[in-house]
Amino acid sequence: MASAPNDATVEAAGRPSRHERGIAWVLRNVILGNGLVLAGVVIAIVFLLQALLAERLAPKGPLAMSIGQALKSPSLAAPFGTDRFGRDVLSRVIHGTRLSLGVACSSIVMALFVGGTLGLFSGYFGGPFDLVVSRVMDIFFSFPALFLAIAIAAFLGPGINNAIIAIAVVYTPFFSRVVRAAALAERGREYVEAAVALGARPWLVLGRHVLRNAISPVIVQAAVSLSYALLIEAALSYLGLGTQPPAPSWGRMLNEGRTFLETAPWISFFPGLAIMLAVLAFNLIGDGLRDIFDPRSY
Numbered sequence: 001m002a003s004a005p006n007d008a009t010v011e012a013a014g015r016p017s018r019h020e021r022g023i024a025w026v027l028r029n030v031i032l033g034n035g036l037v038l039a040g041v042v043i044a045i046v047f048l049l050q051a052l053l054a055e056r057l058a059p060k061g062p063l064a065m066s067i068g069q070a071l072k073s074p075s076l077a078a079p080f081g082t083d084r085f086g087r088d089v090l091s092r093v094i095h096g097t098r099l100s101l102g103v104a105c106s107s108i109v110m111a112l113f114v115g116g117t118l119g120l121f122s123g124y125f126g127g128p129f130d131l132v133v134s135r136v137m138d139i140f141f142s143f144p145a146l147f148l149a150i151a152i153a154a155f156l157g158p159g160i161n162n163a164i165i166a167i168a169v170v171y172t173p174f175f176s177r178v179v180r181a182a183a184l185a186e187r188g189r190e191y192v193e194a195a196v197a198l199g200a201r202p203w204l205v206l207g208r209h210v211l212r213n214a215i216s217p218v219i220v221q222a223a224v225s226l227s228y229a230l231l232i233e234a235a236l237s238y239l240g241l242g243t244q245p246p247a248p249s250w251g252r253m254l255n256e257g258r259t260f261l262e263t264a265p266w267i268s269f270f271p272g273l274a275i276m277l278a279v280l281a282f283n284l285i286g287d288g289l290r291d292i293f294d295p296r297s298y
Helices: 007-013 023-031 035-052 089-125 127-141 145-156 160-186 190-197 202-238 250-260 266-293
Strands: none
Touching: 035 089, 035 266, 089 127, 089 160, 089 202, 089 250, 089 266, 127 160, 145 160, 145 202, 160 202, 202 250, 202 266, 250 266
C-alpha cells in the first residue's frame, strides 16, 4: 500500500526545479519578491546607465576647469560642488563610474577566464598539474587580497592596465577554486563517465557537462568579487597606483579631496558614497543569485 505523502514531500513538489526557474520566475520570486535584492538591481542599473551615458548625463566635462569657481559648496548650479580646480564634482563622479566599473569588470573577467580555465583543467584531469595549480593558488590565498594587489601594482607601476592585472591576479585563485570544486564533483558523475566511455573528446565533455554545471557558482562568485574589486580599485587609485590624474575615478577623487576634508568635504563625500552604494548593490545581487542557484535555500 502506498504511503500518504508527508508535508515535506508536498512542499518539495510545489517548488520549481532549478531548470524550471526561468527569467519570469526569477523576476517574480527573487528580485521583485525581495526588497534588498531589488534595491541592489536598481542601484546597479543606475550605475550602469551612468557609465554608458556619461557624456549625456554629466552637466559639464569632467576635466573642464574654472579657477574662479574653485571649492564652491553644493548648489543648484553645481549639485555636488566643485573641487580645487573648479571642476564639477557631479560630472566627475558620473564619468568616474565608467572608469571604476570598467577596471573592476575587466579585472574580474580576466580573473574568471584565467582562474576558470586553470580550475577546469586541474579539477577534471587531476594529477601533477592539479597539484601544482592548487599549491600556487594556495600561495596567493595566503596573502590578504588588498596587500597583494598593492604589491603587484607597485611592482608593475602605476596605471589603469596594471591595476586591472593586479586585481585579476588577486581574484584568479577564487575562480580557480570554485571551478575546480565543480569539476571534481562532475567528473565522477555517471553521465560524464558514460560520455568518456563512448569516446567523447575531453574538450566536449568539459564544455557540455562539466563547465555547464560550474556556471552557477561562478556567477555568484563573480558578483561578490566585483564588489571587492571596486574597493581594491578605489584603494589603488587613492594610493596613486591606479587611475592617474587628471582622469576621474572614485578612488582618485578621494585622494584629491583628502586635503580639503575640513573646508570642502563634498569632494570626497560623493565619490565615497558612490563606492559604498556600488559595493552594496553588487553584494545584494550576489546574495540574490545565491538564493537562485543554491537549492538549500528553498
